[in-house]
Amino acid sequence: MNVCSDTKASMARKTGSHADITGPAIRAAALRLFARSGYAAVSMRQIAAEVGVRAGALYLYTPDKQTLLFDLMHDHMTALLAAWEAVEKGTTPEAHLQAFVTFHIDFHIDRPDAVFLAYMELRNLTPENFAVVEGLRRQYENQLQSILALGQKTGAFEIDDVRVTTMALIAMLAGIHVWYRDEGRLSRDRIQTIYRELVRRTVSL
Amino acid sequence: MNVCSDTKASMARKTGSHADITGPAIRAAALRLFARSGYAAVSMRQIAAEVGVRAGALYLYTPDKQTLLFDLMHDHMTALLAAWEAVEKGTTPEAHLQAFVTFHIDFHIDRPDAVFLAYMELRNLTPENFAVVEGLRRQYENQLQSILALGQKTGAFEIDDVRVTTMALIAMLAGIHVWYRDEGRLSRDRIQTIYRELVRRTVSL
DNA sequence: GTCTATATCCGGATAGAC
DNA sequence: GTCTATCCGGATATAGAC
Numbered sequence: 001m002n003v004c005s006d007t008k009a010s011m012a013r014k015t016g017s018h019a020d021i022t023g024p025a026i027r028a029a030a031l032r033l034f035a036r037s038g039y040a041a042v043s044m045r046q047i048a049a050e051v052g053v054r055a056g057a058l059y060l061y062t063p064d065k066q067t068l069l070f071d072l073m074h075d076h077m078t079a080l081l082a083a084w085e086a087v088e089k090g091t092t093p094e095a096h097l098q099a100f101v102t103f104h105i106d107f108h109i110d111r112p113d114a115v116f117l118a119y120m121e122l123r124n125l126t127p128e129n130f131a132v133v134e135g136l137r138r139q140y141e142n143q144l145q146s147i148l149a150l151g152q153k154t155g156a157f158e159i160d161d162v163r164v165t166t167m168a169l170i171a172m173l174a175g176i177h178v179w180y181r182d183e184g185r186l187s188r189d190r191i192q193t194i195y196r197e198l199v200r201r202t203v204s205l
Numbered sequence: 206m207n208v209c210s211d212t213k214a215s216m217a218r219k220t221g222s223h224a225d226i227t228g229p230a231i232r233a234a235a236l237r238l239f240a241r242s243g244y245a246a247v248s249m250r251q252i253a254a255e256v257g258v259r260a261g262a263l264y265l266y267t268p269d270k271q272t273l274l275f276d277l278m279h280d281h282m283t284a285l286l287a288a289w290e291a292v293e294k295g296t297t298p299e300a301h302l303q304a305f306v307t308f309h310i311d312f313h314i315d316r317p318d319a320v321f322l323a324y325m326e327l328r329n330l331t332p333e334n335f336a337v338v339e340g341l342r343r344q345y346e347n348q349l350q351s352i353l354a355l356g357q358k359t360g361a362f363e364i365d366d367v368r369v370t371t372m373a374l375i376a377m378l379a380g381i382h383v384w385y386r387d388e389g390r391l392s393r394d395r396i397q398t399i400y401r402e403l404v405r406r407t408v409s410l
Numbered sequence: 411g412t413c414t415a416t417a418t419c420c421g422g423a424t425a426g427a428c
Numbered sequence: 429g430t431c432t433a434t435c436c437g438g439a440t441a442t443a444g445a446c
Contacts, residue, residue, distance in 0.1 A: 019429070038328060040245035043421060057430050059423070120325065123243060164391070164399050167384050168377045175376020186369070194369050201406045223411075248439060262412050264441070 023061045025051045030068050035113035039069050039124040069121060070129040076114040077136035083107055084143060093151030097203065100144055101196050104173050109188060115177050141170060148203065157203035169199055228266045230256045235273050240318035244274050244329040274326060275334040281319040282341035288312055289348060298356030302408065305349055306401050309378050314393060320382050346375055353408065362408035374404055 029050035033042045044065055048055040062068040084107075089099045108115045118137070122130060145166040151157035159165050173195065180191070234255035238247045249270055253260040267273040289312075294304045313320045323342070330338060350371040356362035364370050378400065385396070 022429080036328070038243065038245055040243055041329065044423080045421085053429090054431055055422085056424075056432085060429065065422070123241075124246065160399050160402060161391070164396070165403065167380060168400070168403055171380020171383070172373045172377040175372060175379070178376070179372050186366070191369070194366050195373070197365060198370065198373055198407050201409070202403050204406070227411080249441085250439080258411090259413055260440085261414080261442075265411065270440070 019060075022051065022053065022057070026058055026061050027068070027072060031072050031113050031117065034069065034072070034121065035116040039065075039121045066126060066129070069117075070125060070133070072114065073118050073121065073125070073133050074129075074136070076111065076118050077133060077140070080107060081136065081139055081143075084140070093147060093154060093156040094200075096147045097151065097157075097199060098196050100147060101173065101199050102192050105176060105188070105192050105195060108173070108177060109180060112177055112180075115174075119174065141166060144170060151203065158205045159203055165202065169202065172198065227256060227258065227262070231263055231266050232273070232277060236277050236318050236322065239274065239277070239326065240321040244270075244326045271331060271334070274322075275330060275338070277319065278323050278326065278330070278338050279334075279341070281316065281323050282338060282345070285312060286341065286344055286348075289345070298352060298359060298361040299405075301352045302356065302362075302404060303401050305352060306378065306404050307397050310381060310393070310397050310400060313378070313382060314385060317382055317385075320379075324379065346371060349374060356408065363410045364408055370407065374407065377403065 026047065030042075030047050033046055033050060044058055045055045047068075048058055051058075058068075062071070084100075084103060087099055087103050089096050118133070122133065125133060145162060148157060148159055148162045148166055148169075152159045152162060176191065176195070186194075231252065235247075235252050238251055238255060248260075249263055250260045252273075253263055256263075263273075267276070289305075289308060292304055292308050294301050323338070327335060327338065350367060353362060353364055353367045353370055353374075357364045357367060381396065381400070391399075
């Protein structure tokens with residue numbers, strides 16, 4: 001932070017102007033700290049210190065702390081849905097489901113802090129903000145639920161209760177973030193292989 | 206609270222003495238509020254108001270807020286382990302696993318607030334307290350892991366990675382608390398039946 | 411055992427200088 | 429765009445009266 005070499009033509013004209021740097025830096029610091037200690041336990045002064053500015057400067061980039069939290073969660077959920085939209089999903093329900101598992105694990109392993117926020121800090125959102133984020137979360141669940149419902153209809157899957165199975169699989173996948181470590185015993189590929197098989201079994205007799 | 210009728214022989218001799226009532230009431234109030242709003246977001250004043258006393262009075266029953274949280278989590282985990290010890294588990298690995306699922310769902314549905322605390326407030330424990338609670342949580346995971354390992358050894362189960370399957374099943378079961386409602390679409394029995402089958406499938410080819 | 415009062419500190423957010 | 433200074437409220441925890 002606070003690199004003021006000013007040697008490049010692209011640098012701002014006035015020393016001390018870092019709107020393009022400080023904004024993202026604030027979001028990154030808030031994400032890291034909120035994920036580590038929880039929204040309520042993190043102060044604006046802490047976030048500012050992490051970025052290398054004073055607390056007052058934060059309010060040039062966010063109207064308040066609540067909006068900072070909401071933006072982080074909202075952007076994460078939006079990115080999640082957009083990324084899933086872009087995935088090549090295959091033709092059969094089986095392939096579709098396998099693609100979902102692979103995608104989910106990839107996306108979540110790459111964004112541990114955002115994932116943590118998205119499901120731990122829901123209760124710290126104002127009711128209006130909660131409704132928005134909850135709606136996006138529900139949309140994501142529905143992606144999986146649709147796959148299961150279609151597979152059940154075509155006979156590809158043997159499922160007792162589609163809604164419960166959806167929630168069970170989401171929970172199973174979400175649980176990975178609790179124990180996953182980059183330097184852990186298992187590679188990402190290995191984990192994906194194991195979970196694809198676990199999920200396949202839960203929808204097969 | 207603060208019922209001072211003093212008409213029964215069993216009432217305390219001194220008006221305003223409610224040690225036997227206030228202590229549990231404080232814990233119950235703290236549990237409810239911590240679960241609803243999060244440890245960091247709940248003040249001692251709020252807890253006191255819920256009980257019907259002033260904030261200062263709380264310190265007759267707990268040395269500080271942190272200890273209050275720790276005691277709630279510690280007691281929950283201890284009760285969980287003790288209750289599982291007391292369960293009739295059956296003789297085969299299959300029966301053992303089914304008993305675990307049934308037990309887990311029963312215990313957790315009956316204590317939604319404590320369950321919520323136990324996995325949401327870990328990061329608000331001091332390092333020493335965290336280590337204790339984490340150790341108890343690990344003991345519980347090991348109960349399930351032992352069942353899976355034994356079943357794998359005897360050939361009753363077909364499991365790729367016992368550790369990952371343990372974490373996957375724990376997460377799947379823990380996820381119930383996210384959507385379960387007492388007045389919901391599904392009875393407890395029905396939910397247990399569905400999950401017993403989901404779990405059975407994950408350890409069978 | 412509880413209350414009132416208070417010490418001490420830290421929180422979010424704003425105003426105005428530079 | 430950032431800083432310093434500050435307002436104002438609320439936090440935990442303690443001391444001493446009743």
